[in-house]
Amino acid sequence: MSANGEGSSKVMKLLRAFVKPVVQELPLWLTIVITLVPMTWRNWDYHVLTLHDFAWELMDLTFTSMSVVAVPATLLVLLVSWLKHGKWLKYLLYAILLPFWLVNLFLWKNFSTTWLPQIIQLVLDTNQHESGEFLKAWIGAPGSMRAYFYTALTLVAIIIGERKRKSIASFLRRSVPTVIIAILLAAMLLWGVIMGRKFVMHYDSLYEVELAEIRMQSPDLISTLHASILALKFQAQEADAAVDLALRVAAEGPATCDADSLDLVLVIGESYNKRHSSLYGYQLDTSPLMRSERDKGLLTVFTDVVSPYNLTSISVKNMFSLNSLGRGERWYEQPFWFAVMRHAGWQVDMWGNQRYFMSNLVFSTSLNSVMFAPEYEGRVYHAVNEKPFRLDSTLVDDYYSKWEPSKHNLVVFHLMGQHTAYEYRYPQKPQWEKWTTADLPHADAPYLDEPRRQVILDYARATLYNDYVLSMILDHYRDRNAVVVMLSDHGEEVYDYRDFVERDHNPHKTPEMVHCENDIPLFIWCSPIYKSRNPERFAAIQAAASRPMMCDLIGQMMLWLGQVNSQWTDSTRNALHPAYQPAPRIIYDGIDYDQLVSGQR
Numbered sequence: 001m002s003a004n005g006e007g008s009s010k011v012m013k014l015l016r017a018f019v020k021p022v023v024q025e026l027p028l029w030l031t032i033v034i035t036l037v038p039m040t041w042r043n044w045d046y047h048v049l050t051l052h053d054f055a056w057e058l059m060d061l062t063f064t065s066m067s068v069v070a071v072p073a074t075l076l077v078l079l080v081s082w083l084k085h086g087k088w089l090k091y092l093l094y095a096i097l098l099p100f101w102l103v104n105l106f107l108w109k110n111f112s113t114t115w116l117p118q119i120i121q122l123v124l125d126t127n128q129h130e131s132g133e134f135l136k137a138w139i140g141a142p143g144s145m146r147a148y149f150y151t152a153l154t155l156v157a158i159i160i161g162e163r164k165r166k167s168i169a170s171f172l173r174r175s176v177p178t179v180i181i182a183i184l185l186a187a188m189l190l191w192g193v194i195m196g197r198k199f200v201m202h203y204d205s206l207y208e209v210e211l212a213e214i215r216m217q218s219p220d221l222i223s224t225l226h227a228s229i230l231a232l233k234f235q236a237q238e239a240d241a242a243v244d245l246a247l248r249v250a251a252e253g254p255a256t257c258d259a260d261s262l263d264l265v266l267v268i269g270e271s272y273n274k275r276h277s278s279l280y281g282y283q284l285d286t287s288p289l290m291r292s293e294r295d296k297g298l299l300t301v302f303t304d305v306v307s308p309y310n311l312t313s314i315s316v317k318n319m320f321s322l323n324s325l326g327r328g329e330r331w332y333e334q335p336f337w338f339a340v341m342r343h344a345g346w347q348v349d350m351w352g353n354q355r356y357f358m359s360n361l362v363f364s365t366s367l368n369s370v371m372f373a374p375e376y377e378g379r380v381y382h383a384v385n386e387k388p389f390r391l392d393s394t395l396v397d398d399y400y401s402k403w404e405p406s407k408h409n410l411v412v413f414h415l416m417g418q419h420t421a422y423e424y425r426y427p428q429k430p431q432w433e434k435w436t437t438a439d440l441p442h443a444d445a446p447y448l449d450e451p452r453r454q455v456i457l458d459y460a461r462a463t464l465y466n467d468y469v470l471s472m473i474l475d476h477y478r479d480r481n482a483v484v485v486m487l488s489d490h491g492e493e494v495y496d497y498r499d500f501v502e503r504d505h506n507p508h509k510t511p512e513m514v515h516c517e518n519d520i521p522l523f524i525w526c527s528p529i530y531k532s533r534n535p536e537r538f539a540a541i542q543a544a545a546s547r548p549m550m551c552d553l554i555g556q557m558m559l560w561l562g563q564v565n566s567q568w569t570d571s572t573r574n575a576l577h578p579a580y581q582p583a584p585r586i587i588y589d590g591i592d593y594d595q596l597v598s599g600q601r
């Protein structure tokens with residue numbers, strides 16, 4: 001008995017020693033851990049008040065973000081208790097944390113964001129006069145008032161906590177609280193170190209930063225700041241290279257266009273799993289309008305197209321660039337094909353519904369900084385959209401209300417498509433609330449419950465709505481000489497073969513995973529006028545329907561469709577051309593897609 005008692009008292013002694021710095025300086029430790037995760041609180045705010053779900057996912061994110069911050073917080077309280085004049089360090093920390101908290105509350109309550117690359121950029125770019133005007137406009141806004149209130153509340157809590165600090169500490173020295181705190185603290189520190197390894201990793205590209213941020217996701221300020229600074233660094237390098245290629249290199253040498261008058265449209269969809277489209281055999285008729293275009297002999301459906309990534313930003317950049325991943329070329333090493341088309345006399349318009357979307361995440365700013373580079377306006381683009389819209393149909397209407405077609409007019413639409421959350425991608429009206437969960441194919445899979453079936457149903461409805469949006473676009477070209485190309489940035493998992501939705505960023509890939517996440521739809525619609533004027537081109541398009549291709553080569557198809565002759569035109573990379581030589585389809589920077597799906601690796 002006594003040996004046991006001694007043993008357990010030794011353990012308690014050890015545990016007390018372990019938690020001591022945190023327990024003694026609990027108000028400071030908590031202030032650090034709470035104020036450095038403002039994005040977490042913003043997410044709770046948003047999900048609980050607006051969406052009423054995903055709470056478990058948020059629990060996980062909350063624990064992760066607090067754990068990442070707990071590591072430096074624990075080191076700091078350790079320092080405060082070790083140093084002879086530690087309380088001055090404590091005052092200094094409070095003096096830094098509180099204004100920081102206020103700024104974050106201000107951004108969160110007014111703009112629903114926290115520290116992000118644009119804010120840093122904004123601060124760097126803003127002069128004194130502008131910031132004066134900005135403050136004047138926002139200092140009394142309702143969001144600002146809430147920010148002041150919460151900051152004041154935090155200050156009061158800190159003062160009370162510091163006054164009662166010693167009695168709190170002596171209460172927490174009891175056995176039960178000590179054991180609980182020790183377990184929690186150990187778990188947080190361990191998890192914080194595991195997830196915090198992203199801070200010491202080596203990065204070679206923005207894609208690697210995006211991937212690490214997704215795999216070790218944590219909405220704390222240290223992570224955001226770390227990713228933002230790296231993003232700014234790589235973005236500057238990659239975007240500078242891309243902008244230079246678009247403005248200078250694309251315009252080098254002669255470029256001409258053989259077509260007399262022609263409209264060309266590229267529609268980039270989002271998170272489109274082609275097996276959920278009736279064009280590709282889905283049992284619900286989710287693509288009735290495109291099916292009827294196919295039955296009229298105007299629409300060619302491509303059956304073997306792959307996207308190299310399952311992330312929007314890096315996929316779209318590779319679609320815009322004339323690079324070939326299978327030949328080892330990066331997207332920022334070759335010019336954008338629409339810049340070459342501009343050089344050949346085409347009018348280029350860019351209408352993107354993901355402009356400003358989730359602008360707190362690296363992937364969004366990294367795409368938008370390239371897609372909507374201010375340098376392009378007027379020099380590459382004739383016109384761009386000013387703002388995004390909740391529904392893709394409104395984006396399309398916005399474009400055609402401002403449409404000024406010239407002789408050779410290209411427009412690129414980047415849609416929201418079937419991006420999560422699917423129920424927001426179609427209008428909540430009876431017309432679009434088609435089918436019930438009982439109509440779904442394979443609805444009896446063991447991992448499917450009613451909420452999951454509802455998600456699949458919402459995906460089907462979003463796909464149906466996308467079909468309508470595409471036909472809205474076609475309606476503008478029925479009496480014109482026109483070609484419309486439609487594809488998706490990547491696929492999506494919608495509980496297809498396992499209990500999983502959206503996209504998996506685990507580096508280990510399986511054939512089922514890449515079939516869902518990397519196989520993409522591609523179809524080309526030719527107007528009746530185009531078909532009758534260009535029978536051999538139409539035949540070439542149809543002959544290519546089952547060729548293996550990857551969407552990084554879409555640019556060569558666009559140049560050929562636009563009948564552009566320039567030094568960048570390369571028929572061996574054009575899947576629509578008889579001279580096409582397919583390159584290995586390398587996905588995720590190193591996996592051979594065809595070897596993976598045929599089980600050869």
Ligand SMILES: [Zn+2]
Nearest residue numbers: 271311312489
């Ligand atoms: Zn995407």
